[in-house]
Amino acid sequence: MDTKQVYNDNAQKWLRLKPSSLSDFTARPLVFDACGDVTGRSILDIGCGEGYCARELKNRGASDYLGIDLSTEMIAAARSQEAIDQYGIEYLACNIVEFTPTRKFDLCIAVFLFNYLQVEPMQKVFSMVYDALKPNGNFIFSVPHPFFPFVRTEQSAPFYFESSNKNYFSDVNKKLEGEIWKRNGESLHVQCVHKTFSDYFDNLKLAGFNKMPEIKELTVTPELAKLDETFFSPLLNEPLHVLFKVSK
Numbered sequence: 001m002d003t004k005q006v007y008n009d010n011a012q013k014w015l016r017l018k019p020s021s022l023s024d025f026t027a028r029p030l031v032f033d034a035c036g037d038v039t040g041r042s043i044l045d046i047g048c049g050e051g052y053c054a055r056e057l058k059n060r061g062a063s064d065y066l067g068i069d070l071s072t073e074m075i076a077a078a079r080s081q082e083a084i085d086q087y088g089i090e091y092l093a094c095n096i097v098e099f100t101p102t103r104k105f106d107l108c109i110a111v112f113l114f115n116y117l118q119v120e121p122m123q124k125v126f127s128m129v130y131d132a133l134k135p136n137g138n139f140i141f142s143v144p145h146p147f148f149p150f151v152r153t154e155q156s157a158p159f160y161f162e163s164s165n166k167n168y169f170s171d172v173n174k175k176l177e178g179e180i181w182k183r184n185g186e187s188l189h190v191q192c193v194h195k196t197f198s199d200y201f202d203n204l205k206l207a208g209f210n211k212m213p214e215i216k217e218l219t220v221t222p223e224l225a226k227l228d229e230t231f232f233s234p235l236l237n238e239p240l241h242v243l244f245k246v247s248k
């Protein structure tokens with residue numbers, strides 16, 4: 001399935017002003033924490049979608065903010081919300097693989113973008129991010145945990161990727177189709193172009209990121225399971241996502 005089409009068709013389902021999908025609880029709050037104090041900091045948000053993370057980081061004090069997304073409908077949804085909020089967020093519809101920055105940023109975030117890119121384009125984007133960051137700037141991104149599609153093979157709520165007959169090493173760059181659920185019972189179509197842990201580490205290094213990245217493996221915690229047993233508990237302690245934080 002074509003990624004741009006998937007997001008153009010579902011932009012209205014993605015638009016949200018408060019946490020709704022599984023990863024709004026299991027991943028995005030940890031991305032925001034990893035960003036630390038963003039007061040006055042400039043942010044490049046690649047694969048920004050309809051602007052959920054942009055609005056949150058602007059609320060937390062970010063200054064210059066550029067959000068970029070492939071889907072014209074996701075960007076249209078982001079701009080409609082921006083017309084109401086007037087946060088001063090700049091949005092651009094563009095394939096990130098073809099983007100060349102014209103200014104520098106303190107921080108770059110990519111929240112579930114790289115699961116849409118094969119290794120080679122991801123490498124190109126890592127290099128672009130390295131160039132776009134100011135000295136000591138941070139790059140923070142989240143991706144599905146590389147083991148998740150192989151550990152969780154049941155195709156059911158609240159999250160899965162279809163991985164039948166796929167192998168962790170030989171099926172790098174293959175696109176796995178999946179779904180992630182919102183707490184209201186609605187599901188969103190998502191995709192994962194499979195990559196191994198080594199692919200992320202090797203390509204960060206190739207792009208010039210020579211400092212050791214911090215990584216966090218994210219899951220459904222017992223606290224989340226307590227909050228909404230029916231929704232969260234099927235994934236209690238499963239390896240869901242990985243958060244990378246690396247500085248230039």
Ligand SMILES: C[S@@+](CC[C@H](N)C(=O)[O-])C[C@H]1O[C@@H](n2cnc3c(N)ncnc32)[C@H](O)[C@@H]1O
Binds near residue numbers: 047052071096117
């Ligand atoms: C799972 S959504 C996440 C959106 C947003 N970061 C969030 O956290 O709500 C992934 C986004 O990546 C975008 N995307 C996928 N491939 C892209 C590409 N090559 N260039 C720019 N954006 C891309 C999709 O259009 C989609 O909006």
